[in-house]
Amino acid sequence: MTRTVLESKTKTVVIGFDEPFCVIGERINPTGRKKLAAELEQGDFSTVEKDAREQVACGAMVLDVNSGAVFTNKMAEDPRYADNNFVEPPLMRELVTRIQGIVDVPLCIDSSVPGALQNGLEAAEGRPLLNSVTGEEERMELVLPLVKKYNVPVVAISNDDTGISEDPDVRFAVAKKIVERASDFGIPAHDIVVDPLVMPVGAMGSAGQQVFALVRRLREELGVNTTCGASNISFGLPQRHGINGAFLPMAIQAGMTSAIMNPVRMQEMEAIRAANFLMNHDPNGSEWIAFTRIMDAVAAGKTFAEASSDAIAAGSSRRAGGRTGGRRSRG
Amino acid sequence: MTRTVLESKTKTVVIGFDEPFCVIGERINPTGRKKLAAELEQGDFSTVEKDAREQVACGAMVLDVNSGAVFTNKMAEDPRYADNNFVEPPLMRELVTRIQGIVDVPLCIDSSVPGALQNGLEAAEGRPLLNSVTGEEERMELVLPLVKKYNVPVVAISNDDTGISEDPDVRFAVAKKIVERASDFGIPAHDIVVDPLVMPVGAMGSAGQQVFALVRRLREELGVNTTCGASNISFGLPQRHGINGAFLPMAIQAGMTSAIMNPVRMQEMEAIRAANFLMNHDPNGSEWIAFTRIMDAVAAGKTFAEASSDAIAAGSSRRAGGRTGGRRSRG
Secondary structure (H helix, E strand, O other): OOEEEEEOOOOEEEEEOOOOOEEEEOOOOOOOOHHHHHHHHOOOOHHHHHHHHHHHHHOOOEEEEEOOOOOHHHHHHOHHHHOHHHHHHHHHHHHHHHHHHHOOOOEEEEOOOHHHHHHHHHHOOOEOEEEEEEOOHHHHHHHHHHHHHHOOOEEEEOOEOOEOOOOHHHHHHHHHHHHHHHHHOOOOHHHEEEEOOOOOOOOOOOHHHHHHHHHHHHHHHHOOEEOOEHHHHHOOOOOHHHHHHHHHHHHHHHOOOEEEEOOOOHHHHHHHHHHHHHOOOOHHHHHHHHHHHHHHHHHOOOOHHHHHHHHHHHHHHHHHOOOOOOOOOOO | OOEEEEEOOOOEEEEEOOOOOEEEEOOOOOOOOHHHHHHHHOOOOHHHHHHHHHHHHHOOOEEEEEOOOOOHHHHHHOHHHHOHHHHHHHHHHHHHHHHHHHOOOOEEEEOOOHHHHHHHHHHOOOEOEEEEEEOOHHHHHHHHHHHHHHOOOEEEEOOEOOEOOOOHHHHHHHHHHHHHHHHHOOOOHHHEEEEOOOOOOOOOOOHHHHHHHHHHHHHHHHOOEEOOEHHHHHOOOOOHHHHHHHHHHHHHHHOOOEEEEOOOOHHHHHHHHHHHHHOOOOHHHHHHHHHHHHHHHHHOOOOHHHHHHHHHHHHHHHHHOOOOOOOOOOO
């Protein structure tokens, strides 16, 4: 049974075929979040800290930390800021240090810039996930040595120098190539988490079927864990949370073991909690039952983030009273 | 590709591997609905007619018609009413006649009483589904000749004279036995829709996994379509629609092709519409997009049944204007 082990300072999270689905929170990402990028440019980390706390409260087991900010004002004053190789490495170090100062979950170090990956790996306590390598030759030669040196697992995205293929067989072949190349570096398959690439079903009707078939093949033929940017499936569609909320259980049933996604959405998290139960990864349904109390609180008017945070606070006070064990409630 | 063909007076519904999931509305069933049974005892069919219209509006493609009423008052006056063989046959005829008088979808004739099955088959226009045969010897000898005589498909439930096994291999073997026995009667496998029996996941943690594995085996090894009483999975649990809403897409992804369920619940129908799209059984997402308008109307305050009925009425008036084809909107 393939197990990808991640660690924070004190916690271990296992991505695996026999584990609850691993939710990797995607919110700490200034790419496409202009307001967040502007805050980071001014050294304001309040949104990052809020996002870290909220995502963990809502059920994120790992937090993705993306340093892809564009510092528009600084760029105008100092041309070095036009280069992400200049901006991202110190920003990644700062983000990682601050986030692990307030939440105790493994991190996913996410950047296109090798210096940022390196700094993130240096700053992270425990065993973070590296995001990402692709099948591009240059990228493999840059990233795989880091993976080996720091002995961390890595997300492998199924595109290569020819781009993203619409043919799932080609995407499978790219994943296989990365796993083989990693093996040349001494990196085992259980430390590769393949993203088979999710296309929008609105643009390609076979997008869902492609993912389900690829996940099964990746698991059976390569023995690897899988992840995806889950919300891509519903890109451009109305009521996309309804699509996401069906896609996630279907992908889980097909064997997907993690996703990079927004955990501060009840519909998706409800689907995942229910799917964990239905996959027999929630003994006695205790996680489901704890989650239904949050659903009840949302029905009574709270936001999902508020209700989730309250549930954690209540759990902590119960634990302080000695009534439960040491395991952190993710409810 | 296995195709189970059902017909009403003018409409054809195909249950099949390459078809949208077939929703069989379960509401017309006096078993456990005391108020409905009391109405039927008084010859009042208003709830039945409302349930028929609402279920079809909400997306039922087939209506289950169960005649299992207990007529408490009549029983006190006339002991013959204590016998379901006396009560159900005329009731089934009346139910079928009335229902097909107001909605034009194939029916599923559902009774434990052979005389009621026979009367339902006689009264039904088109090609109804018979519900059900089991692996019990007596039941097979009673029901399979009717299936052959009327040339209809049949639901085959995976229990036998030893009861319902908790072992999925035994349930598979029972299904296989029924398919083989049916073959002896000249009934083809594509006219058998197997119900592998869904256990409550709250009582048996492996219940979901059992169903997913069984559905795949039934499809691959016996080539049959499948159905289930979907809501059994969540029996006894809080927020059970959340469990149902994940179970249905997972079962569909595993290959389940129909379910007997309550279609007057938006969460479950939303999950099925999304799953159809993700299985590439909703070209261009047009059914999904039509459904999101109903979701919008529900968000604005309508009930799901009202919003669904309004959507059909709007579709009819559009069709009257000559703007769309002859296919009935199930939106």
